[in-house]
Amino acid sequence: MVKIRKAPILFAEETDSTNLAIRRLAEQGAAEGTVLWAARQTAGRGRLGRSFSSPEGGLYLSMLLRQSAEPEKDLRLTPAAAVAAARAVERCCGLPCSVKWPNDLAAGGKKLCGILCESFYAQGKHWIVLGIGINVNTLSFPPELAEIAVSVRQLTGRETALPELAEMLAGELDAAVVSSRRDDPALLDEYRRRCLSIGRGVLLLREGESRPAFALGVNGDYSLRVRLPDGTIEDVRFGEVTLRNSEA
Numbered sequence: 001m002v003k004i005r006k007a008p009i010l011f012a013e014e015t016d017s018t019n020l021a022i023r024r025l026a027e028q029g030a031a032e033g034t035v036l037w038a039a040r041q042t043a044g045r046g047r048l049g050r051s052f053s054s055p056e057g058g059l060y061l062s063m064l065l066r067q068s069a070e071p072e073k074d075l076r077l078t079p080a081a082a083v084a085a086a087r088a089v090e091r092c093c094g095l096p097c098s099v100k101w102p103n104d105l106a107a108g109g110k111k112l113c114g115i116l117c118e119s120f121y122a123q124g125k126h127w128i129v130l131g132i133g134i135n136v137n138t139l140s141f142p143p144e145l146a147e148i149a150v151s152v153r154q155l156t157g158r159e160t161a162l163p164e165l166a167e168m169l170a171g172e173l174d175a176a177v178v179s180s181r182r183d184d185p186a187l188l189d190e191y192r193r194r195c196l197s198i199g200r201g202v203l204l205l206r207e208g209e210s211r212p213a214f215a216l217g218v219n220g221d222y223s224l225r226v227r228l229p230d231g232t233i234e235d236v237r238f239g240e241v242t243l244r245n246s247e248a
């Protein structure tokens, strides 16, 4: 089996952001497949320029990858990481997980995990860092997050050994990245099976505008096919999509 990760998994008790730390490691010559996880982040980075709350109890892990010669293939790395994270949480913690398009993991109706894929240039090469943050042993969230976030421990009542979950996640990431680069149809099938946005009313949020729509399915390139209230069909590639309770 092809493996991307050949080096051991690195650990930091605390770092600013594992995505930034991986970037520094790449600047110092780290190889593709390098994985770093941290017990805490002081400046966790989220999608769309937001911060990502990263207290003790969560798993904050990043993997370094080379950019592919076909940039559209790299767009599939984030959904691949979502499938990998769902598999790891299920195997290690016994908690079934869904994916909220494009790449949040959800369980018990709330967000369990976020994924941030960033690209950068170092040592004369183009790189990608896949960063995954999972709420694992967190016992409670600040009021502004409690409505939307949940941890594995809150849902299962059990504590998870973070090194074990990190090891499993790195292995699943490895496998999912290889499948994604090979266009393995089984990966897409699994993403579709896990995607809870399909068949639901959604809100498309972009540039301060919010539009209702109905999610019809996930296309072969992992974009979301939606039907707008006037019957128009649109494929959404980027941006934010939240779930609504009613249909469009």
Ligand code: BTN
Binding pocket: 016, 017, 018, 019, 020, 041, 043, 044, 045, 046, 047, 048, 050, 052, 059, 060, 061, 062, 104, 113, 114, 115, 116, 130, 131, 132, 133, 134
């Ligand atoms: C999001 O939901 O907005 C994405 C959050 C991604 C968080 C992870 S934690 C590990 C890695 N390091 C970061 O600074 N961010 C990602």
